[in-house]
Amino acid sequence: MSRYRGPRLRISRRLGDLPGLTRKTSKKAAPAGEHSQQSRKPSEYSLRLEEKQKLKFNYGVNERQLSKYIKIAKKVPGSTGLILLQILEMRLDNTIFRLGLSPTIPAARQLVNHGHVIVNKKIVSICSYQCKPGDIIQIKNKYSSQDLVKNYLNFPTLASIPNHLEVDTKILQGKVNGIIDREWVALQMNELLVVEYYSRK
Incomplete structure (x- = not known):
């Protein structure tokens, strides 16, 4: 299907x-x-x-x-x-969405598929990639990539970022600190x- x-x-x-x-x-x-x-x-x-x-x-x-x-x-x-x-929550596309770097999971999937996302200094284009504690996720240092995500950040959708994640919106970088708890599933x-x-x- x-x-x-x-x-x-x-x-x-x-x-x-x-x-x-x-x-x-x-x-x-x-x-x-x-x-x-x-x-x-x-x-x-x-x-x-x-x-x-x-x-x-x-x-x-x-x-x-x-x-x-x-x-x-x-x-x-x-x-x-x-x-x-x-x-499901630790998938790369969902993690980007929960970091607030995209408005929806389909938008996050597009970022990943088009090669805008770097995980641990390597471009990852697989949406189902399972993020692990310690992973550092960042947006490629390219004008088109950075501009796209900055436009997304102007219209935030989630009220708060889960406690297992941290994000620096200035450098468009997030970090996975652990596994998500049930109460943080949106x-x-x-x-x-x-x-x-x-x-x-």
């Missing part, structure tokens, strides 16, 4: 606030769907599916990537749901339902 490239606002109306997908907000108060109504109480399956879709659309991963991350999370000791969130969701969704497949 390919990455979603359709209307983002429609997805955020249906699934709720997805900070990584878009910073736009809808003026429509009613939820998405015909006549804005739900004909019946949602089933357990639909609740689990909705939580899975939140992860998928917010972090911009496809079905194959998400199921791969679930398999990795299950092999690590601890809460599978928390480890899954930590894997997405409002129940990750246990996602684990249940994949365990029942």
Whole structure:
């Protein structure tokens, strides 16, 4: 399944606030769907599916990537749901977004794909690169790269930077100090339902 490239606002109306997908907000108060109504109480399956879709659309991963991350999370000791969130949060594209160097995760992905991002003094063009504590992330010292990110910084989207990251906006450099804690994950969701969704497949 390919990455979603359709209307983002429609997805955020249906699934709720997805900070990584878009910073736009809808003026429509009613939820998405015909006549804005739900004909019946949602089933357990639909609740689990909705939580899975939140992860998928917010972090911009496809079905194959998400199921791969679930398999990795299950092999690590601890809460599978928390480890899954930590894997997704430590992706390079999401880390750039959480540092405030891009307005959304798709914008961060574009920065990485176009070679504007340097990790530990090497250009990294793989969005799924897993950041580790001690990694130093900076924007390439090139006018086009610096100018693009400075324009993004003029319109900040996140209220605060997570406690596992630090950033110097003057030199456009960030550092990963550790692994993110659950309370700093910006997405409002129940990750246990996602684990249940994949365990029942």
